[in-house]
Amino acid sequence: MHARLNSLSVPALREACSQCNLRELCLPVGLSDRELGQLDELVNLRRRILRGQHLYRGGDAFEAIYAIKTGFFKTDVLLEDGREQVTGFQMAGEILGLDGIGSEKHTCNAVALEDSEVCVIPFTDLENYSREIGALQHHFHKVMSREIVRDHGVMMLLGIMRAEERLAAFLLNLSQRFTARGYSPTEFNLRMTRNEIGSYLGLKLETVSRAFSRFQEEGLITVHQKHIQILDVAGLKKLLSERRA
């Protein structure tokens, strides 16, 4: 049992995956009913993580990956001097912990930004099952590959986009992920602070705040604290494709 685990560990129900409404987004994608039943055996533990708590920290032994059942997380890496780089924000159906496989230790921190629940997927078991279930093996590879592609997208943000382009890309990305989960594409609450957005986008919180204000002045969005409404999706997309001189 993990020592740091002051979060609740819930012995899982049978039918962890086969009854889960996230099965079209999460690890089980592409599995037959029979295979889904096998996955249920694999995923037999859940953990509740309260807002602000860590699911894991950099340096922790890697034993499992985690599928987010409910809630919202950030992952970040800290430099010794205190600088923080947020490497991603994760929502329901997404997988956490893939960074730990290579070194058998986690290499970043995963922090709940709201009260959350994750399904614990012991990694050795996952490897065993995926040797038997080809569809699981293949989908797991896809999940990892997409994580790499997502990271390339962040590199584009950080490497070549200007502040407002970064924020527009960020909002459009959130919108698209909320949509995939059945929420409104145009209206949502941010779970993270301006500082965390800034850290993700390689900007200071003041710059993020100013960009929000600017978007609002231009009628692209409305902002009230963490509540965002996108008024002009096309306008945001245009920001991305056109390079100011």
Place this chain on the structure above:
Amino acid sequence: MHARLNSLSVPALREACSQCNLRELCLPVGLSDRELGQLDELVNLRRRILRGQHLYRGGDAFEAIYAIKTGFFKTDVLLEDGREQVTGFQMAGEILGLDGIGSEKHTCNAVALEDSEVCVIPFTDLENYSREIGALQHHFHKVMSREIVRDHGVMMLLGIMRAEERLAAFLLNLSQRFTARGYSPTEFNLRMTRNEIGSYLGLKLETVSRAFSRFQEEGLITVHQKHIQILDVAGLKKLLSERRA
């Protein structure tokens, strides 16, 4: 057969991996002699890519991953407006093409920066073999995971480091990878232009050039065109850990 393939395809020798001097760096890590023999069956094609040629392009169908046998590559993504983000530089023993698994299409370009040779690893075959060879499966997962961790490192570069920190980190990273391949840790030739380094580091080529000059003035390195000699490894490392006020 790939249409774009004006590069040579060499029918492989038996013993692709078992006799390869990169087997301690590449996919075969951790395999027994018997398993190595099985890998030889999997890797039965090589391709030569001349300097400047593409191994694959964004949008190409994904069919295989590639292990670099000799040579040096860059991967990059282009925005419609012509902006380029170099997402990585790859050398012998490293794996290319992992980005394509998720969408069954490559999502970036891989370009040889010098005449190179790669081992073609058909992905479906790899999945089949790794269902039988647990050590191969596990090592492949490690390779993918390390790619994710590497990407996080680039995000740190781009998100929170200043120009000279980025370049110092870049040089130290190259040094360490050359060392792992039996080359000098302190003296090597860059295979990429200042522009490509800049694109990778989120800087303009002039800034890269100035940072090289500055390092040279400070006695950290010598630079003659592409030839780099690191004079003061500790000094470069110090640049990384200390935040100027």
Place this chain on the structure above:
DNA sequence: GGTCTACGTTGACACAGATCAAAGCTCCTG
């Protein structure tokens, strides 16, 4: 051996975003 082309260096200046500072909003606690 001269010329061409691609790449690299250096300088002067501009600007996007950082930094510093002050004040406002919201929610929580006592």
Place this chain on the structure above:
DNA sequence: CAGGAGCTTTGATCTGTGTCAACGTAGACC
């Protein structure tokens, strides 16, 4: 409901890196 903590907004100013421009260098090709 007063006070405080944490977060956000906005303004003024500063600065690291970008941009523009000129010149230098090296290798390739005729």
